[in-house]
Amino acid sequence: MEKIVSLCKRRGFIFQSSEIYGGLNGCWDYGPLGTELKRNLKDFWWRRTVRERDDVVGMDGSILMNRQVWVASGHENTFTDPMVDCRNCKSRLRADQLTEKNGRKQCPVCGSFDLTEPRAFNLMFKTYVGATEDESAVTYLRPETAQAIFVQFRNILEVSRKKLPFGIAQIGKAFRNEINPRNFTFRSREFEQMELEYFCRPENGLELLEYWLQERLRFYRDIGLPSESLHVHKIPPEECAHYSKGTYDIEFAFPFGIQELEGVAYRTDYDLTQHQLASGKPLDYFDEESKQHFIPHVVEPSAGVDRTMLALICAGYDEEVVTDEKGKSETRTVLRFHPRMAPIKCGVFPLLKNNESLVRRAREIVDQLRREMMVFYDETGAIGRRYRRQDEAGTPFGVTVDFDTIGENGPALRDTVTVRHRDSMEQERIAIKELPAFLSERIR
Numbered sequence: 369m370e371k372i373v374s375l376c377k378r379r380g381f382i383f384q385s386s387e388i389y390g391g392l393n394g395c396w397d398y399g400p401l402g403t404e405l406k407r408n409l410k411d412f413w414w415r416r417t418v419r420e421r422d423d424v425v426g427m428d429g430s431i432l433m434n435r436q437v438w439v440a441s442g443h444e445n446t447f448t449d450p451m452v453d454c455r456n457c458k459s460r461l462r463a464d465q466l467t468e469k470n471g472r473k474q475c476p477v478c479g480s481f482d483l484t485e486p487r488a489f490n491l492m493f494k495t496y497v498g499a500t501e502d503e504s505a506v507t508y509l510r511p512e513t514a515q516a517i518f519v520q521f522r523n524i525l526e527v528s529r530k531k532l533p534f535g536i537a538q539i540g541k542a543f544r545n546e547i548n549p550r551n552f553t554f555r556s557r558e559f560e561q562m563e564l565e566y567f568c569r570p571e572n573g574l575e576l577l578e579y580w581l582q583e584r585l586r587f588y589r590d591i592g593l594p595s596e597s598l599h600v601h602k603i604p605p606e607e608c609a610h611y612s613k614g615t616y617d618i619e620f621a622f623p624f625g626i627q628e629l630e631g632v633a634y635r636t637d638y639d640l641t642q643h644q645l646a647s648g649k650p651l652d653y654f655d656e657e658s659k660q661h662f663i664p665h666v667v668e669p670s671a672g673v674d675r676t677m678l679a680l681i682c683a684g685y686d687e688e689v690v691t692d693e694k695g696k697s698e699t700r701t702v703l704r705f706h707p708r709m710a711p712i713k714c715g716v717f718p719l720l721k722n723n724e725s726l727v728r729r730a731r732e733i734v735d736q737l738r739r740e741m742m743v744f745y746d747e748t749g750a751i752g753r754r755y756r757r758q759d760e761a762g763t764p765f766g767v768t769v770d771f772d773t774i775g776e777n778g779p780a781l782r783d784t785v786t787v788r789h790r791d792s793m794e795q796e797r798i799a800i801k802e803l804p805a806f807l808s809e810r811i812r
């Protein structure tokens with residue numbers, strides 16, 4: 369993890385939030401490469417979940433909502449983690465994450481056994497809406513995006529004219545005042561979720577739970593997470609939420625252990641029923657065939673953007689020893705991202721920066737490609753160094769404009785370039801006019 373954290377900072381994937389003031393625990397900023405990676409991940413989720421399907425529509429809800437949403441959903445009373453205080457060093461700790469020594473829970477900071485009894489700590493960030501800071505103005509930063517979907521169910525049903533089964537998808541920020549943020553971005557206080565609420569008839573719930581589990585595993589494989597690093601954990605019935613008729617965790621083998629990436633839960637009709645009861649507004653569905661009204665059930669695949677990004681970086685990270693033509697060996701650090709996730713798709717390099725024809729041709733290629741993908745122009749340093757810099761950024765393709773390109777060695781290779789593949793380091797010659805199609809096909 370240390371190497372990954374250091375690469376993330378050095379190359380501008382992830383920085384500590386407010387770093388120059390000493391940071392803010394549990395909050396992170398994404399730099400230029402991290403932002404592109406995040407965008408690619410969210411765009412691909414949206415494409416798979418919404419655009420490529422007839423039965424899912426999108427929404428984008430507000431982060432602040434009426435407090436009653438959180439009362440009805442149960443978050444105000446029960447969205448808690450058990451917390452203990454260490455009487456010796458005053459650390460606040462999550463009781464369920466403590467290790468035991470000789471049957472006694474121990475403080476991981478100072479080693480003391482002098483801990484308070486666990487008490488429930490609500491994870492929601494409280495705030496006030498408007499100028500008066502009294503109880504009537506209290507609300508919370510949303511701890512999940514899902515509730516906005518439930519409370520807009522009726523509006524979206526009406527405007528989309530969908531029939532069951534259908535889903536509503538959303539990507540957005542969520543906030544949890546985690547007692548112990550840890551493992552880099554894995555457990556943060558501010559993060560993003562990609563959530564789908566897939567509404568269905570009660571009799572189809574269990575079958576759709578299995579369907580969505582498989583769909584979500586396919587998604588993770590398609591963004592480049594190796595199958596062997598993905599694990600499915602079926603939550604035993606006694607550990608499921610009381611309203612759930614089945615929950616799976618999709619887990620990933622991080623360097624710090626196998627941990628949850630996403631929950632796929634069959635939540636029955638719990639959420640819509642709660643909001644119907646609390647708001648007094650009907651949230652049922654009218655089935656035209658049977659002429660019956662009922663509250664739909666829901667299957668929820670709920671994924672974390674930041675955790676998936678961390679998984680992509682961990683899965684992609686590699687170091688290998690390479691030996692050049694002169695017999696000199698060095699370690700090459702490479703992020704083997706799937707091309708569809710890679711922040712930069714293609715590096716473009718003129719062989720020499722002080723040759724006007726090479727530079728002009730390379731610039732023309734950049735202008736041609738950048739309408740369709742993220743490209744990076746680099747003219748400084750030896751070509752080998754430029755390749756290495758892009759290897760570390762995870763760029764799958766490098767295009768080099770050389771003297772053959774500009775026809776200095778005869779007409780045979782004029783208007784062709786070298787395409788270098790990041791993973792194999794193999795090179796091939798391609799006509800410039802074929803370059804956009806060649807690359808587009810591989811990054812889709």
Ligand code: GAP
Pocket residue numbers: 511512513514544546553554555556557559560561563628629630631668670671672673674675
């Ligand atoms: N609506 C259901 C829900 O929110 P969850 O299991 O609490 O379920 C879903 O959260 C996903 O959100 C998790 O699988 C994880 O990827 C992400 N997530 C939750 N808490 C997080 C945190 N503190 N930091 C980063 N990601 C988090």
